[in-house]
Structure formats: C-alpha cells, structure tokens
Amino acid sequence: RYESFTDTHSSLFLSLFAHEVVFVVACFDNGQTEAQIEFDAQEILYVDFERQEFVYTVPKFVMLDPSKMFVDISDYDDAKRGKRLCSAVVTYCTAAEKNLPEEKDPPESILYPAEDVQLGVENKLICFVNHFYPPSINVSWTKNGDPVSEGVSLSRYFPNSDGTFHQFSTLTFTPSEGDVYSCTVEHSALETPKTSIWEPEFRRQSHGPDVCCAVGLTLGLLGVAAGTFLICIV
Incomplete structure (x- = not known):
C-alpha cells in the first residue's frame, strides 16, 4: 500500500519567472518512506534517510551546485517530520477506505x-x-x-x-x-x-564496391600496358 502527501510552493520566483516546487513524501504500509522535491514537475533531489542527507539529481550541465540554488527549501527537518507522519497517514487512509482494494495500473x-x-x-x-x-x-x-x-x-x-x-x-x-x-x-x-x-543486430560491412573498384583498376592498368606494347611494336 502507498500513500503520499505534498507541500506545494507555487509562488517561488527564480530568474524572474514563476516556478512550482513540490515536496513529496511517499508512505508505504511496510514502514518504508521516500521523500523528494520536484521543481516544475521534475525531480531535483531525494532524501537518503540512512545517510540523513539530500541527494541532488539535477544534471551538472544544468547547474554546478544545486544546493546553493535550493538552499531555502532543502530542509532535512521537513523530511524527518514527513517521515514521522507516515505511519499516521497510512493508518488513517486505510481506515477511511475501509480496506477497499486500491486502483492499479499495469506497467x-x-x-x-x-x-x-x-x-x-x-x-x-x-x-x-x-x-x-x-x-x-x-x-x-x-x-x-x-x-x-x-x-x-x-x-x-x-x-x-x-x-x-x-x-x-x-x-x-x-x-x-x-x-x-x-x-x-x-x-x-x-x-x-x-x-x-x-536480440543484437550487427551491421555487416559490404566489400562489393571495393571489389568492383579493384577489378576496374586492374583492367584499366592492363589496358594501358597492352596499348604501350602495341606502340612499341609499331
């Protein structure tokens, strides 16, 4: 079972443009918790609870140090609070739905x-x-x-x-x-x-044109040699 809750900040301005930042906490009934921050619907970081730190997933060619750009929203305490709420969220949602089968989408x-x-x-x-x-x-x-x-x-x-x-x-x-x-x-x-x-498919190199060129060149040289021989006899 999986539940999630988000905290959306739609009024964040970066580079004079409005952007949406969403903090997502995912709760599983097996006790697992995942948390990440999305910037305009794209993940920019996730929380490693074992190492107690953020892991940035923004490619280096986009920005060299994303931690400086997102320093105001990258608060590990928020992630810990979300993790503590997970158990209550899963319990509440299970009771509210009365254990009805959840919707499923095949991959x-x-x-x-x-x-x-x-x-x-x-x-x-x-x-x-x-x-x-x-x-x-x-x-x-x-x-x-x-x-x-x-x-x-x-x-x-x-x-x-x-x-x-x-x-x-x-x-x-x-x-x-x-x-x-x-x-x-x-x-x-x-x-x-x-x-x-x-199954792997390999491109096989064709030697047809090379063979044709070689044959043509050989015949051409033979023609030149034959012409030279006839000239000498005359």
Whole structure:
C-alpha cells in the first residue's frame, strides 16, 4: 500500500519567472518512506534517510551546485517530520477506505540498448518500465534463457504527472552473435509477468564496391600496358 502527501510552493520566483516546487513524501504500509522535491514537475533531489542527507539529481550541465540554488527549501527537518507522519497517514487512509482494494495500473515496458550495438563492445540494455501503480515491481533478466543477476541494476521509483510511476533496470553486457536477452516485469496489476525480448543486430560491412573498384583498376592498368606494347611494336 502507498500513500503520499505534498507541500506545494507555487509562488517561488527564480530568474524572474514563476516556478512550482513540490515536496513529496511517499508512505508505504511496510514502514518504508521516500521523500523528494520536484521543481516544475521534475525531480531535483531525494532524501537518503540512512545517510540523513539530500541527494541532488539535477544534471551538472544544468547547474554546478544545486544546493546553493535550493538552499531555502532543502530542509532535512521537513523530511524527518514527513517521515514521522507516515505511519499516521497510512493508518488513517486505510481506515477511511475501509480496506477497499486500491486502483492499479499495469506497467508498460520497452527494452533497448543504451548505445549503438557493436560486436564484442560492452554496452548496456535498458528495461524502461512506465505508467504503473502502485510503485512496486519486480524486474528480472535472462540471457539465452538462463537467469542473469551480474551487471544488473535497478533505479528508484520516479513519479509521473498522472500519479503513476516509472523505473529503469539496466544490464551491462557484451554483445555476441546469436545471444537473446529478455527483461521480465512482475506487478500486482498484471495477471501474468510481462516479458520483452531483444536480440543484437550487427551491421555487416559490404566489400562489393571495393571489389568492383579493384577489378576496374586492374583492367584499366592492363589496358594501358597492352596499348604501350602495341606502340612499341609499331
């Protein structure tokens, strides 16, 4: 079970433009709590409760030090207060809904390589899972039908504007001819697991034009040699 509550600041002005900053606290009935701050619907940081600090997710090319820009709203005490409220929020919502089954949205998934595929060159396969609710999925990988765990990573949950979530799972691999990879997603809204399959395709270099040019050049040289021989005889 998952519940969330937000604190919205729509009157924040940065660079003479109005922006919306939303502080989101997600509460799970297993005791887990997640908190993050969104800037114009994009996550800029999340709270690491174990290390008791903010982790900024703003790319460096956007700003070198986001902590200076968001110093006024990055208050860890707010996150701790939100975490303490989680238990009460989940208990209240459960009682209010009288344990009715919550709405569920099944995930969509797509499997693709991070870079152009080259034979024998290390790459990453990305399994992008999107539009699912509640935010709890299981992702597993196989190579040629065998389970794979080495080189696998799973991102955190990221919220969508419609209340659903998306998440990434990646597999580091070195492509070889004939290999077949699969990504399987399990979710409570799916009757059966959903599997996406991917096979590497390599661009084969054609030597046809090169061969034709070489043959043409050889015939041309032979023609020149034959002409020279005939001139000498005359």
